[in-house]
Amino acid sequence: MKVNPYLNFDGKTEDAFNFYKSVFGGEFTANMKMEDAPGTDGLNEEEKNRIMHISLPIGKDTILMGSDIVQSMGHTLNQGNNVYISLHPESREEADRLFNGLSEGGDVEMPMEDQFWGDYFGSFIDKFGVRWMVNFNKQYI
Incomplete structure (x- = not known):
């Protein structure tokens, strides 16, 4: 899949x-x-x-x-917090690059930091209202 x-x-x-x-x-x-x-x-x-x-x-x-x-075709956009795109890069450096690039002009929820569950993680809303998570765990590469 x-x-x-x-x-x-x-x-x-x-x-x-x-x-x-x-x-x-x-x-x-x-x-x-x-x-x-x-x-x-x-x-x-x-x-x-x-x-x-x-x-x-x-x-x-x-x-x-x-x-x-x-x-005019009846479409309506409803932005909400029910969808994030979760990125899983293959290095801390790539995690930082993606986080810094995509969060530019947006709103950082959690900066990239080592987390208690063992991952290097951060989340933000980009300048277009899309919610993102960047998650690096060296055990899964």
């Missing part, structure tokens, strides 16, 4: 994914606008330019995916 996080935004997908690409590197494997989909002729220009689907590989078996909502 593979698990791929899928993120929804209200017109911020392109900005968010360009930011994530600047941290993770790589290239988008898909980047489609709403105007590319059939039946979207009635959308206004701003909605036509929103992201229908975007994919960014962020690891060997993980692809970060996302899209924008389209209010």
Whole structure:
């Protein structure tokens, strides 16, 4: 089984994914606008330019995916604290790089520190409202 996080935004997908690409590197494997989909002729220009689907590989078996909502199609975005993306890098250095890069401009909940359960861990909300955990445990690499 593979698990791929899928993120929804209200017109911020392109900005968010360009930011994530600047941290993770790589290239988008898909980047489609709403105007590319059939039946979207009635959308206004701003909605036509929103992201229908975007994919960014962020690891060997993980692809970060996302899209924008389209209010005129009945979509509603509800941001909450029920979803985190948990990253498990292969070194403390990579954990720090990811944490520092992705948390830039965001809100740090727990800074990267050695934790009582034995892991090097931190959590934050990025500048786009997405919640992340970075967890390194040398026993699992």
